[in-house]
Amino acid sequence: MTYTYEYPHPAVTTDIVILTVLDGALKVLLIKRGMEPFKGKWALPGGFIKMNESLDTCAARELAEEAGIKDVYLEQLYTFSGVDRDPRERVISVAYYALIPGKNITLEAGTDAADAKWFAVDDRPELSFDHSQILDMARTRLAAKMDYSTVGLKLMPAEFTLSYLQDVYEKATNKPRDKRNFRKWVFSLNVIEATGKKYSSGPHRPAMLYRVSAPEEVKNIR
Amino acid sequence: MTYTYEYPHPAVTTDIVILTVLDGALKVLLIKRGMEPFKGKWALPGGFIKMNESLDTCAARELAEEAGIKDVYLEQLYTFSGVDRDPRERVISVAYYALIPGKNITLEAGTDAADAKWFAVDDRPELSFDHSQILDMARTRLAAKMDYSTVGLKLMPAEFTLSYLQDVYEKATNKPRDKRNFRKWVFSLNVIEATGKKYSSGPHRPAMLYRVSAPEEVKNIR
DNA sequence: CCAAAAGTGTTCGTACTACACCCATGC
DNA sequence: GCATGGGTGTAGTACGAACACTTTTGG
Numbered sequence: 001m002t003y004t005y006e007y008p009h010p011a012v013t014t015d016i017v018i019l020t021v022l023d024g025a026l027k028v029l030l031i032k033r034g035m036e037p038f039k040g041k042w043a044l045p046g047g048f049i050k051m052n053e054s055l056d057t058c059a060a061r062e063l064a065e066e067a068g069i070k071d072v073y074l075e076q077l078y079t080f081s082g083v084d085r086d087p088r089e090r091v092i093s094v095a096y097y098a099l100i101p102g103k104n105i106t107l108e109a110g111t112d113a114a115d116a117k118w119f120a121v122d123d124r125p126e127l128s129f130d131h132s133q134i135l136d137m138a139r140t141r142l143a144a145k146m147d148y149s150t151v152g153l154k155l156m157p158a159e160f161t162l163s164y165l166q167d168v169y170e171k172a173t174n175k176p177r178d179k180r181n182f183r184k185w186v187f188s189l190n191v192i193e194a195t196g197k198k199y200s201s202g203p204h205r206p207a208m209l210y211r212v213s214a215p216e217e218v219k220n221i222r
Numbered sequence: 223m224t225y226t227y228e229y230p231h232p233a234v235t236t237d238i239v240i241l242t243v244l245d246g247a248l249k250v251l252l253i254k255r256g257m258e259p260f261k262g263k264w265a266l267p268g269g270f271i272k273m274n275e276s277l278d279t280c281a282a283r284e285l286a287e288e289a290g291i292k293d294v295y296l297e298q299l300y301t302f303s304g305v306d307r308d309p310r311e312r313v314i315s316v317a318y319y320a321l322i323p324g325k326n327i328t329l330e331a332g333t334d335a336a337d338a339k340w341f342a343v344d345d346r347p348e349l350s351f352d353h354s355q356i357l358d359m360a361r362t363r364l365a366a367k368m369d370y371s372t373v374g375l376k377l378m379p380a381e382f383t384l385s386y387l388q389d390v391y392e393k394a395t396n397k398p399r400d401k402r403n404f405r406k407w408v409f410s411l412n413v414i415e416a417t418g419k420k421y422s423s424g425p426h427r428p429a430m431l432y433r434v435s436a437p438e439e440v441k442n443i444r
Numbered sequence: 445c446c447a448a449a450a451g452t453g454t455t456c457g458t459a460c461t462a463c464a465c466c467c468a469t470g471c
Numbered sequence: 472g473c474a475t476g477g478g479t480g481t482a483g484t485a486c487g488a489a490c491a492c493t494t495t496t497g498g
Binding site for chain 3: 400402403406407410422424425426427428
């Protein structure tokens with residue numbers, strides 16, 4: 001079956017930058033391409049939009065299909081439209097970024113899950129298409145947004161220590177923070193609460209565990 | 223001539239929210255539609271992308287064709303993709319916003335220029351498609367961005383007084399500013415410089431005229 | 445008792461807020 | 472000389488930045 005139009009139409013895809021902090025570094029999930037073009041090279045997960053879904057839905061679907069990831073924070077980033085960005089045909093890509101907790105990540109089997117892998121954003125292979133540019137923009141946006149909103153909490157698991165939270169902030173924004181100032185700042189936001197539990201991780205004082213008070217909400221600061 | 227694809231492709235358009243401060247209010251340029259759907263109703267200028275142009279180019283072209291406006295600040299806003307946002311066919315719209323100085327505006331004749339008109343954003347007719355939603359987002363984005371960047375200067379003519387600048391900021395962000403504090407703030411940014419000229423507008427002390435130091439640059443603050 | 449990370453307060457500087465009067469001009 | 476908008480300074484407050492030691496635990 002084919003589809004015919006009176007005027008030429010571009011193809012439209014979503015590409016998703018899936019970010020997390022894992023093993024002490026900001027990481028991105030990449031997929032090894034199984035088909036031309038760029039066969040065997042790494043790329044962001046993504047795919048063509050269907051006629052009966054919105055872009056948000058498309059991004060969420062691709063995330064589930066290609067990476068086995070569901071129910072995560074997903075936000076539209078930017079739309080890329082370079083005329084020659086895809087060698088096959090004219091493709092306009094609406095980029096999204098997703099934030100997921102760095103703990104308890106199991107890459108469930110998707111279509112290509114065997115070829116999905118986490119890479120440190122700062123030590124990544126050459127990417128397909130203009131995906132390197134997209135990744136850079138996602139990273140910049142995340143760093144900026146963590147300073148004026150509470151998106152950073154989307155990188156947190158259900159329960160976490162303040163040291164872990166600080167580490168995630170430092171890795172995601174690539175800036176060191178002072179321990180006492182960071183804690184004062186977080187508490188002043190009124191977005192986390194103590195669970196009452198403690199977490200022992202070695203021969204030293206155990207840390208208090210916290211949770212996000214309103215997990216769904218992302219509020220702007222300032 | 224027709225165009226055929228193996229899979230269905232959506233149409234892609236750009237829609238442009240052209241904003242300015244005019245007669246003491248934030249205004250948007252709307253165009254009366256000459257064709258169905260929504261014939262006779264007001265809409266944002268915009269149109270379908272061509273196969274050999276990027277979205278930025280498309281937005282700039284539509285701006286020139288439909289409103290006769292060239293060489294202005296233009297920034298991608300968001301991509302709208304509701305399945306039923308256009309009754310004709312599946313259309314994905316990449317929204318842009320443009321900022322232009324409120325003085326010396328002459329609506330040069332474009333294709334539909336006779337039917338282009340400025341409306342106060344707060345007192346506008348019912349809009350076609352989802353353009354009301356797009357306009358609201360542009361307005362919110364502008365107000366936010368004027369607090370942490372120097373985009374606001376894109377609303378300034380070549381030479382302007384500080385009172386006029388303050389008025390534009392107040393109208394665009396919908397918040398009053400203290401005169402002395404506003405002036406201190408602007409000067410601390412180091413983005414405007416005195417021309418040495420004065421401007422008399424009535425039976426009172428004439429105002430100093432200023433210009434933007436680096437007209438092309440838009441820098442982030444904080 | 446030793447090593448290791450958790451937890452905790454104070455001081456300082458800067459930036460934003462609030463606020464009221466004199467100045468220069470046209471008529 | 473009077474009406475009108477243009478132009479200016481200071482004091483108080485709040486927020487971010489810098490900075491070091493005690494606490495609790497496991498081994």
